[in-house]
Amino acid sequence: MSTARARGGTRRLVPALALLLLPLTACSDDPPPPASSGTGYDDVSSLMQRALDRRARGLRTHDVAPFRRSLDPADPGLVAEQQTYFDNLVQLPAGELRYEVAADTITPVEGTDDYWAEVVLVLGLDGYDTVPARTRDRFLFTPSRDGRRLVITSTTDHAWETAHPGNVQPWDLGPVRVRQAAGVLGIFDDTTVRYADAVLDAASAGRYDVRSTIGDTVGSVATGVVVYALRDPAFLRGLTDQTVGDPDRADGLTIAVPVDGTDAGQGVASYRIFLNPRVLDQQAGVLGRLVRHELTHATLGARGRGAPLWLSEGIAEYVSVRPMPPTRRRLPARALDVAATATTLPGATQFGGPDAEAWYAVSWWVCEYIAGTYGPPMLLTLLDRLADGVDQAEVVADVLGVTPAQLAQRGVGLMERTYSG
Structure with missing residues (x-):
């Protein structure tokens, strides 16, 4: 995710987009409230969705050109951070990837031509999620130079994210290194990737060992398993109150990824495992035991909740x-x-x-x-x-x-x- 920036001053709106958005320019001290379909916000929503479609198409096809075209090129910091995000996402086995703008959350930024809106990422990891997971974020959009498009100028609203914890994945926060083995997807960083072979071996063998003991149990959604092993604790901080025990003290955690973070009734898309970096240099037997413990939770899934x-x-x-x-x-x-x-x-x-x-x-x-x-x-x-x-x-x-x-x-x-x- 990129860092959100305060947008100061009012940008001169070029004629093409000014005409398109004319119904929104009411004379009022306050910006108009978010509106649903049937108002001028439909045009804004359509332009936002086009930008998001370009972004998704670039990620699905591993083509950086449409991905970058969805961004505000005037901000080199944003472009650099989003390049890291692109490099992360294209390493994942994304079976389904798309974005949806939540039209009822569109909010104009007073004194500017910009709009905030919540955006839903629909992402399914092929072989690891039983159904795609839906997660929300909040993006800032602004008119492009030619006025024909809206482009993304920020992917982070810190206040909004504080109010919506547990909504990010490691690949949202910084560079990751992705490795795969039979039935295991490992997410590492530059400091932990040297342990990738040991982690993948332990998880691959562990999946067989666990199933030989408890079988494929009713209530499990496990297919393959995703294992996180990263040094930066930022991801874990977002999981406060969503895990058993203290994430900072735990050697390992099993994390339920909801189908929709806003609707618990839709169930779980997958269970993923976090390994604390301090355990990665343990002997193979110690690491294997810890991995099997977490794999047991992942395999049991919701059974016995x-x-x-x-x-x-x-x-x-x-x-x-x-x-x-x-x-x-x-x-x-x-x-x-x-x-x-x-x-x-x-x-x-x-x-x-x-x-x-x-x-x-x-x-x-x-x-x-x-x-x-x-x-x-x-x-x-x-x-x-x-x-x-x-x-x-x-x-x-x-x-x-x-x-x-x-x-x-x-x-x-x-x-x-x-x-x-």
């Missing part, structure tokens, strides 16, 4: 260690000490506290106990029964015949017997 964290995270840990020899399945340093204090199954407070890693381990071993006692399919049965925030004590008693406190104690006991001595 609203289930308690101990179960969803415990299942992910349980699946992540399956390909590893038992002697390599290490615990966090404080896991046994923290486990000794467990009186019931951990909740959000424990997962959000300083001993979160240890509580992940407790949850893992509760799931080990469930799988070993009742059989591995019971984990998914329990996940389904505990979805949507139903009463945990009632379901655990009904399905397993124990209380949550007894289940926690038995999981901790199995962990202690496995690792003590």
Whole structure:
């Protein structure tokens, strides 16, 4: 995205566009409000859409000429930033890519000939999104030199973006390096691309390992998987309150990409994985375990939504260690000490506290106990029964015949017997 600029002064409008927009030049102290179809804004909307169509055509065909023709050439900073965006987008396997102007958001800029409008990007990554995702942005348009067109003069409104977090992707923020392997699309930057082979190998192998344990589950939208591994935290900051745990502290995150960010009812287009750069130089076994954990969440998708964290995270840990020899399945340093204090199954407070890693381990071993006692399919049965925030004590008693406190104690006991001595 380019940086938005304040547009000072009034540009002299050339005759062709002045005639076209004449119905909008009302005598008033305030600019007219955004209007829907049936008003003079239809002409503005049409000109905006033509600029957006040029932009999309250039991106789809990897032809920079129509892409640049949609931009204001008088701003070299904008052109340079948008060239970076073009270079990023043409690396992606875009199966569908188009823009739509939201005509009811068109707003003239007082004292200028410019217009702000919200713009919808419809982007589907071929092999990675089940349906294209629709994301909104806010663009500034201005008349071209010859007055026959509108061109884009900014792709960022900072105030608007602050009010609409989680609306950007890494390729919107700076240069990315894209790499692909079987079923995996990796998004890196200049500082992380040297780890691309290790990440792609871990994710490719991990997809097979996860499916061999839990299968292609009902509720999953996973096809291929997109993995982000970037140094700049700006992308994560936009995900505040949209992830489990603190994005700055997490080694990995699974991110749901909505079909439409303005309408949660339309579901999820894909689940993508973020890997914190600090884990990229870990041994292959450590990186593979982390990737399998996040792939488990991505594969399960919406299944078990609203289930308690101990179960969803415990299942992910349980699946992540399956390909590893038992002697390599290490615990966090404080896991046994923290486990000794467990009186019931951990909740959000424990997962959000300083001993979160240890509580992940407790949850893992509760799931080990469930799988070993009742059989591995019971984990998914329990996940389904505990979805949507139903009463945990009632379901655990009904399905397993124990209380949550007894289940926690038995999981901790199995962990202690496995690792003590």
